[in-house]
Amino acid sequence: MRFQIITLSCATLFLAMPVFPYGALGHETVGAIADMKLAGTPTGAQVTKLLDGITLSRASVLADEIKGWDRLPKGKPKSVLLKDHPQLQEQLVAFWEANPPTKAKGSDAPTHKEFHYTDVPAVDGSTYVKGKLGTEPYDIVQMIPFCVRVLSGAEPETNQRKITKPIALILLAHYVGDIHQPLHVGNAYFSSAGNLVNPSKGGKSFPDHGGNGFNIILTDEKNSKSAAKGDSKSGAKSSGKKSSKSKGNNLHSFWDTEAVVEALDQVEKKIQSQPNSKGKSTDEEVIAWFANTEPTDWKPSAQSKPTDWAQAWANDILPMSTQAHERLEFSNVTIKNESAYGDATEKKMPDGISYTQWSGQRTEEELHKAGWRLAAIIEASLNAKNSEIKKPASNK
Numbered sequence: 001m002r003f004q005i006i007t008l009s010c011a012t013l014f015l016a017m018p019v020f021p022y023g024a025l026g027h028e029t030v031g032a033i034a035d036m037k038l039a040g041t042p043t044g045a046q047v048t049k050l051l052d053g054i055t056l057s058r059a060s061v062l063a064d065e066i067k068g069w070d071r072l073p074k075g076k077p078k079s080v081l082l083k084d085h086p087q088l089q090e091q092l093v094a095f096w097e098a099n100p101p102t103k104a105k106g107s108d109a110p111t112h113k114e115f116h117y118t119d120v121p122a123v124d125g126s127t128y129v130k131g132k133l134g135t136e137p138y139d140i141v142q143m144i145p146f147c148v149r150v151l152s153g154a155e156p157e158t159n160q161r162k163i164t165k166p167i168a169l170i171l172l173a174h175y176v177g178d179i180h181q182p183l184h185v186g187n188a189y190f191s192s193a194g195n196l197v198n199p200s201k202g203g204k205s206f207p208d209h210g211g212n213g214f215n216i217i218l219t220d221e222k223n224s225k226s227a228a229k230g231d232s233k234s235g236a237k238s239s240g241k242k243s244s245k246s247k248g249n250n251l252h253s254f255w256d257t258e259a260v261v262e263a264l265d266q267v268e269k270k271i272q273s274q275p276n277s278k279g280k281s282t283d284e285e286v287i288a289w290f291a292n293t294e295p296t297d298w299k300p301s302a303q304s305k306p307t308d309w310a311q312a313w314a315n316d317i318l319p320m321s322t323q324a325h326e327r328l329e330f331s332n333v334t335i336k337n338e339s340a341y342g343d344a345t346e347k348k349m350p351d352g353i354s355y356t357q358w359s360g361q362r363t364e365e366e367l368h369k370a371g372w373r374l375a376a377i378i379e380a381s382l383n384a385k386n387s388e389i390k391k392p393a394s395n396k
């Protein structure tokens with residue numbers, strides 16, 4: 001069902017992986033769930049106005065698509081990503097230029113690729129603590145509230161990062177998807193001997209950059225084929241990271257693509273097993289299932305502000321990041337340029353669930369929560385009272 005272009009009443013979805021291979025299917029699904037939840041609401045009308053009619057599903061992949069501009073020779077005009085929306089295209093270019101892929105010498109200004117992830121150690125009991133190992137001033141947990149502040153008016157649209165209200169929506173549509181992918185939040189660390197370690201216990205350790213350094217080898221052969229490259233968590237840092245023994249898929253890509261395909265297959269099966277099912281389900285039915293069924297444990301706590309939610313979501317997914325590593329056996333680990341590379345082989349687990357099936361179940365839950373949370377954070381941001389969301393003194 002997913003290798004076609006489909007039309008929803010509220011959104012045109014491009015769920016065709018060959019067109020946008022960088023984890024697009026997951027992002028578009030999250031965006032489409034939010035589109036459907038906001039359709040016909042005052043917030044939905046505000047979104048349509050700010051995005052000049054493009055849907056959140058379409059907007060959700062733009063933060064990855066602009067990575068294509070990073071490879072253009074200097075001065076070469078940027079490809080047009082938003083043909084009939086010149087003002088949005090202009091704002092995207094301004095955002096890219098304000099957060100360029102390569103840092104100027106001595107500059108602590110961020111690059112846009114850093115905004116998609118955080119590298120908190122994926123170990124038992126780990127939580128996101130600003131300033132601690134694996135966090136950065138401009139990581140995903142900081143950038144989501146930045147976008148919330150822009151949308152609420154607490155941060156001026158003339159900010160240094162060039163995040164206007166439309167760009168804030170485009171980025172939120174993407175980052176809320178990314179923060180629900182366990183390897184965009186939790187990171188494995190290895191000792192120089194190549195063993196998985198808890199870096200907070202001391203000793204030198206080396207990160208695997210969200211699984212980008214590891215080939216995943218699955219018992220289930222259908223998923224051990226070489227697959228499309230995923231949404232690289234660490235951008236340039238991940239280049240050249242395939243092990244010399246590369247025969248499988250990159251662990252990060254697996255979670256960006258195969259786990260999403262498996263999750264959507266599982267939803268399709270649920271729809272098909274319903275008594276009134278007509279057999280094969282459409283994309284619209286899959287999205288409607290997500291949008292009309294309330295996920296468990298998705299709601300933010302009543303006292304929290306939308307600027308607090310990204311941190312809560314990161315902490316929510318960290319145990320899954322840990323399990324995503326615990327279900328694998330790491331071997332042939334080498335350390336190169338302060339990063340770990342090697343093979344990650346599926347372990348036989350006492351629960352008898354394969355890695356593919358397990359990751360599909362978890363990804364279904366995460367896509368579901370992400371869609372609902374995206375709609376909720378946009379609604380809360382656009383309707384926040386000035387007193388609710390303030391610009392932190394330390395953040396420019």
Ligand SMILES: [Zn+2]
Binds near residue numbers: 063064174178231
């Ligand atoms: Zn991303």
